[in-house]
Amino acid sequence: MERENSLRERLIDVGVDLVMTEGAASLGLREIARRAGVSHGAPRRYFPTHHSLLSAIARRGFADLGARFDAATGGAASPRCQLQALARTYLRYALEHRGMFELMFRHDLLDSETHAADTPRLRDSTLPLFAHIVELVTRDRAESAEAGSGTPHGPARQPAVTAVALWTNLHGIAQLWGWGSLQLVLDTSSPDAAPGEGPLGPSGQLDRLVVAVLDAHLCPVTP
Template identity: 35%
Template sequence: MSRSASGYHHGNLQAALEDAALDLLETTSAAKISLREVARRAGVSHNAPYHHFGDRAALLSALGVRGMAALLAAQEEAVAAADGTVEKVRALGLAYVSYAAAHPQAFALVFDPDYCAAGAPSAEMAPLITRNEELLGSLVGELVQEPGYEGRDPMALSAALWSTVHGMAQLITLGHLPVEAAQPALDALVR
């Protein structure tokens, strides 16, 4: 059963509205989500969302934060389950691409400049971005100590890895590359 299928009854209305919107985001682009439809899915009046989100943009910003938190959690879990630095880097990249493939609309919203401007993230988004950058940075810092990687510039390698993985995620979400290509591509990248 979906998070909001039974509608809102009691408790945290803001979370219920966000859950209903996340359900919509699984099948609908952010551009097509309306507060009225979110309210209907949550089982509340069409005015209820305005009490927690001044407008549609505020709701979508909150969904972007939740999407970033989910993307970060997927990466952290994958890294924690992997053994060895090279394998952790592969796991990080695969988790990034897999999240994008499974949740393309939420992934797009995380990077939508209308809701998360580069260089000016919201107070809620900023610590998530920092954690994500630190996760990649720490792994690359370890990677440049590994045989075959030593002496590489960690900043340049971080940028190259993120750019490559993000581009792969974009190509997959847009249907230009099958998700099955991710693992062999990541193997080729960090082998």
């Protein structure tokens, strides 16, 4: 049993390495088996379908992103600062790990009911991350109300609805930036960031978009 678990994890490890270095298109079942040093039929003993193996690889991505969220928000004092740190981390992950990010949010994997019997569905891996956003939105509202510093923009919405809108905005920014669309409309040829700072630096285009998203969906920040 221990040997089987070790081989199962090795197949996932190989898949993670492949998607990180060569992109999601490299994740053929035969190639994963070859690099793991097993026959091309061996993965079927641990993963009933190709999708179930891809889902296991993508779950590693969600675990990694969750750990990065914890590290990024651990030192932030207020919920707003934590949300800003979370948003930056989300976009940085999308920019730096395009292959894994693409795999994690593939609709056919998130919506698939075919998975190993002893593992949860991939879409369940998004729930802790989403719950974290909802919690921070709720706390931000409570602190703003207590301080009398403002109310949410527009009609009052459930924190979960606001969290969905915020997440949707961030995901859209990540996708559009990855496709090069935002660079066109924002004219990123303009010198808006310090040398070597990058788009997520304090004066970069993406960081300004993060601030705009938070301002649009949360209580306005008053001086």
